Amino acid sequence: MYNLSIYIFSFFLKILSLFNSKIKLGVKGRQQTFDILRQNISKTDKTIWFHCSSLGEYEQGLPVFEQLRQTYSQHKIILSFFSPSGYEIRKNTKVADVVVYLPLDTKANAKRFLDLTHPEFTVFVKYDIWPNLLLELKNQNRRAILISAHFRKYQSYFKFYGNRLRKALFAFEHIFVQDKNSKTLLETINYTAVTVSGDTRYDRVYNQLNQHNELEFISEFKANSICIVIGSSWEEDEALLIPYINDNASETLKFIIAPHEINSNHINSISSKLKVSTVLFSEKEGKTLKDYNVFIIDTIGLLSKIYSYADIAYVGGAMGKTGLHNILEPAIFGVPVVIGKNHQKFPEASAMIKNAGVISIQDGKQLHDTFTTLLTSNQNCNILGEKNLKFIKESKGAVVQIMNYIRI
Numbered sequence: 331m332y333n334l335s336i337y338i339f340s341f342f343l344k345i346l347s348l349f350n351s352k353i354k355l356g357v358k359g360r361q362q363t364f365d366i367l368r369q370n371i372s373k374t375d376k377t378i379w380f381h382c383s384s385l386g387e388y389e390q391g392l393p394v395f396e397q398l399r400q401t402y403s404q405h406k407i408i409l410s411f412f413s414p415s416g417y418e419i420r421k422n423t424k425v426a427d428v429v430v431y432l433p434l435d436t437k438a439n440a441k442r443f444l445d446l447t448h449p450e451f452t453v454f455v456k457y458d459i460w461p462n463l464l465l466e467l468k469n470q471n472r473r474a475i476l477i478s479a480h481f482r483k484y485q486s487y488f489k490f491y492g493n494r495l496r497k498a499l500f501a502f503e504h505i506f507v508q509d510k511n512s513k514t515l516l517e518t519i520n521y522t523a524v525t526v527s528g529d530t531r532y533d534r535v536y537n538q539l540n541q542h543n544e545l546e547f548i549s550e551f552k553a554n555s556i557c558i559v560i561g562s563s564w565e566e567d568e569a570l571l572i573p574y575i576n577d578n579a580s581e582t583l584k585f586i587i588a589p590h591e592i593n594s595n596h597i598n599s600i601s602s603k604l605k606v607s608t609v610l611f612s613e614k615e616g617k618t619l620k621d622y623n624v625f626i627i628d629t630i631g632l633l634s635k636i637y638s639y640a641d642i643a644y645v646g647g648a649m650g651k652t653g654l655h656n657i658l659e660p661a662i663f664g665v666p667v668v669i670g671k672n673h674q675k676f677p678e679a680s681a682m683i684k685n686a687g688v689i690s691i692q693d694g695k696q697l698h699d700t701f702t703t704l705l706t707s708n709q710n711c712n713i714l715g716e717k718n719l720k721f722i723k724e725s726k727g728a729v730v731q732i733m734n735y736i737r738i
Contacts, residue, residue: 332461332494333437340434355414359431367408367446370428376405378738379449380425381432383458384413386656388420390478391455393533393729395425398453402738408447412458419630435460444470451738453477454502461494464501476505477732478530480677481512488515506732509677525731529678532726535634535658543638548586551609551619552639555584556705559640561633561660562590565599566650567670570694572603574701579606579623583705586636588627590646590655597628633659640665642704642711648673648690657688661718666711668700687718 347354371377380395382388388411399407409426411417421429433439440462452467452474459476467474476499486492487499496519499505506527507513513524560571568589575585589596601608608624609617611632619625627636637643643660647653649670657667657679667688673679682688691697704711 336434336436336462352414355418356412356431359414359417360433363430363433364442364446366428366430367443371406371408371446371448373448375448377408377447377449378402378405379408379410379447379452380455381410381452381458382412382416382455384411384416385419386416387455387458388416388423389534389656390529390531391453392425393530393537394453394477394732397729397733398736399425401733405450405738408449432460432463435462437462437466440466444472448472451475451736456480459495459498461498464498468501473738474502475732475736476502477527478508478728479505479512480508480529481515482675483515488518504735506728506735525735527728527731528725530728530732531656531658531678532722533729535656535662536722536726538634538659538662541635543635545632545635545639547611547614547619548625548636548639551586551622551625552584553620555582556641557584557586557639558642558644558701559637559660560585560587560644561637561646562655563587563644563646564590564650564652565596566652567644567646568600568603570649570691570697571644572600573694574698575624576603576605578701581623584623584625586625586627586639588633588636590652592628592630597626600626637665638663642666642668642701644668646670648676648679654679657682658722661687662722664712664715664719666704666714667718668697682718682721685717685721687714687716687721689714 343353343357347357378398380391382391407426409429410432412432417429417431423429433443444466449472452472454474454476456478486495499521504523505516506525508529510526513526516524579585587600589600604624606623608626609619609622611627611629637660640660640663643665645655645657645660645667647655651672654669654673654676657669660667669679669688669690671690671692673690679688683690689700691700
C-alpha cells in the first residue's frame with residue numbers, strides 16, 4: 331500500500347505542477363537528481379550524506395554539517411532536500427559538494443540513489459522519514475543517525491498501523507532527540523539507542539552572535555526609533571498586526587514586516603491595507619528610508635540579521651495553523667518575543683513561555699495590550715529579553731554531543 335501510494339503521489343504531483351510553480355520546481359528538480367549525482371560522484375569517492383526536508387531543517391542541522399565538513403574534509407558531502415523552499419535557497423551552499431532533490435521514495439529510486447552516492451555516513455535532521463530509503467540503507471549496512479528529532483504520541487510510529495515506519499526508525503543506529511518525552515516514546519517501541527541532546531538550533535542561533543549582523547539600510551530606516559520586527563508572518567498574523575500598525579506607527583515607533591510568502595499578490599495585499607508611510611525592500615533605492623514608518627522585506631535571507639535591530643519581535647505562524655516559525659532567531663538578540671496561540675507542537679515555545687521571555691497572545695486585544703505593556707516599560711522589556719538570551723545559552727550543546735558520537 332505504501333509503495334502504491336508513492337506512485338499515486340508522483341502522478342498527482344505532475345498534474346499539480348502544471349498549476350503550481352513551487353511544485354513544478356520540485357518535479358523538474360527530481361528529474362535531474364540522478365544525472366547530477368552521476369556527473370559529480372565517482373565510485374572511488376568517500377562520501378557523507380545529509381538530508382533535510384526543507385530550509386528549517388537545514389538551518390537546524392547546519393552546525394553539525396559544518397563540523398563534519400571541517401573534520402572529514404577528504405569526503406565529498408551530498409546534501410538532499412525534499413522541498414523546493416530548501417533546495418532553491420541553499421543549492422549553492424558551501425557546506426556541500428553536491429546538492430540535489432531527494433527522489434521520491436520508491437524501492438528502485440532508493441537503491442539507485444544509494445548506489446550512486448554510497449555514503450559512509452548519513453545524517454537525517456528532525457523527521458522526513460522515508461521507509462524505502464532507510465530500509466535500503468540498512469540492507470546495505472550503511473550507517474545513519476537522526477538528529478534533533480522530536481516525537482509525539484499520536485504519530486504513526488506509535489500506532490498499531492505504523493509497522494513500516496517503525497522499521498524505518500530502526501535503520502538509524504542512533505537517534506538524538508530534543509526532549510525526554512521523545513526518548514520515552516521511542517522506548518515504548520523498544521528503540522533504545524537514544525540520547526537526549528536537545529535541539530541543535532540553539533547552537534545554530536548562538537553562533538549568530540559571532541556573525542556580522544549590520545545592515546546599513548535597516549540602520550538608516552530605524553534611526554533612533556523603537557522598532558518592532560514582524561518575522562515570517564501569515565495572513566492570520568497580519569489580520570491582527572496591520573490594524574495595530576495603522577493606529578500606532580510613527581517616527582518614534584517603526585515596524586519591519588518580513589512575510590513568509592513574498593509573492594507579489596501577498597506583498598500588494600499587505601501594502602494596500604497599510605495606511606501609514608511604507609517602503610518595500612525592492613523599491614528602497616534612492617529613497618530616504620528614515621522618513622518611512624513601515625519597511626516590508628519582500629526578499630529572503632535577511633531576517634536573522636534584521637532581528638538584531640528589534641526592540642520587540644513578533645514571530646508568525648502560530649496565529650493560524652501553518653506552524654510557528656523560528657522564535658530562537660530573535661530571542662538570541664535579547665529581545666522579548668510575541669507569538670500566536672497555536673504553539674503546542676513546538677517544545678521550545680512552551681519552554682520559553684514558561685521561562686517568561688516569550689508571550690503568547692490569543693487575539694487582537696491581547697496583541698494591543700502586550701505591545702503597550704512592553705513599550706511603556708523599557709525595564710520589563712529588557713528583563714524578558716535577557717531571559718530569552720540566558721535560556722538559549724543554557725540550552726546549547728547538542729552539537730558537541732552529536733560530534734562526540736560520530737566516528738567515520
